[in-house]
Amino acid sequence: MEKPELKSHQKIGQELDLFFMQKDVGSGLPLFTPKGATIKRIIERFITDEELKKGYEFTSTPIMAKSDLYKISGHWEHYQDSMFVLKVGNETFALRPMTCPFQFMVYKNKPRSYKELPIKYAEISSLFRNEQSGELMGLTRVRQFTLADAHIICEPKQLEDEFEKVLRLVEKIMKIFKIDDVWYRFSKWDPKNKEKYIDNPVAWENSQVTMKKILDKLKVKYTEADNEAAFYGPKLDIQFKNIFGKEDTLITIQIDFALPERFKLKYIGEDSKEHTPMIIHRSSIGCIERTLAYLLEKTQGKLPLWLSPVQVKIANFTDRNIESCKNLAEKLKENGIRAEVDFNATTMSSKVMKFVSEKVPYIVVIGDKEEKENSVSVRKRGERKIEQFSQEDFIKNILKEIEEKE
DSSP: OOOOOOHHHHHHHHHHTTTEEEEOTTTTEEEHHHHHHHHHHHHHHHHHHHHHHHEEEEOOOSSSHHHHHHHHHHHHHTTGGGSOEEETEEEEEEESSSSHHHHHHHTTTTOBBBBGSSEEEEEEEEEEEEOOGGBBBBBOOOOOOEEEEEEEOOGGGHHHHHHHHHHHHHHHHHHHHTTTSOOOOOOOOOOOOOTSSSOHHHHHHHHHHHHHHHHHHTOOOEEETTSSSBBTTTTTEEEEEEETTTEEEEEEEEEEEEEEHHHHHHHEEETEEEEEEEEEEEEEEHHHHHHHHHHHHTTTOOOOOOGGGGGGGEESSSGGHHHHHHHHHHHHHHOOOEEEEEOSSSSHHHHHHHHHHHTOOOEEEOHHHHHHHHHHEEEEEEETOOOOOOOOOHHHHHHHHHTOOO
């Protein structure tokens, strides 16, 4: 028996009414429907909660800044072609391609002591990159995207321990999302590429040696790639391939030797003298849009219950059962379960076929018998059998499955 042809996330997104592109809005600018926005919001809330547990503090910073800020960071020199530049009166602004310069300004806002370090700033941030039209692809490469971004500012002696903590957090999150068909790439600079990278060979060599030492100590299996580093430091990229075999980066952890110096970031050490911190740039789940594209293709739209935009679809057997369906939907929503009711005047088999095509995890039917017994007839996605539950047990089972994130 032949395997069914895999669908792209664009096709799945269209069929499940999750997102779309519109020519009057512009290429690389996805519009999320309520269902697509629901998935995005669930991911963002989950990541925020996990990072708060790990001691991250959340900032909220502007989506644009004057060119002066990007000149300090080096983006103006090494990254300007990928930025959206705006003229505002006599000043030049740009939409932010990264959050780091803004969070460094938050750090610099007051004197810092070694006792405060490490400081972990996080933000679910909207970022903008001027990708060429030929590079745009669905949600994997867009011009506006959402990044679960963070920067860890620490003493040099804390770097190894903090890097491991970041890696363990990323591994935990990948396990929960069942991201497993990926590999690790140690991305290094190319000393010949003066335009792309900050020209400091000694610092590059030291930081790459440091990262390699950390990766080897943690027994990370990785490939090496020249000319793939960020312009300010080496990075560990977690790579994947889409259904067409195109490789891309899902999650990144970077060591930054350059920007602490450029921004003159300091802390007062135990010796009462000023010192320059080290910085780890990282994302625990990567670009939300790209991760969603990965999940849609991996599951072919059959997202796990906790991520599904609609978790339960309810159908009435006759018009007599409409009120009971409405009452159940309210109960489910009060328990935080996402439910929809279908009262369309079609046959039950047509409704079920429609729900199956929408890849809804649970289909619930209420007829006279169920109404009388305060029960539900339930069909689980991927199964043909129909089971009977009391409404109370059904809600309890759903909540347990959501909590376990299976």
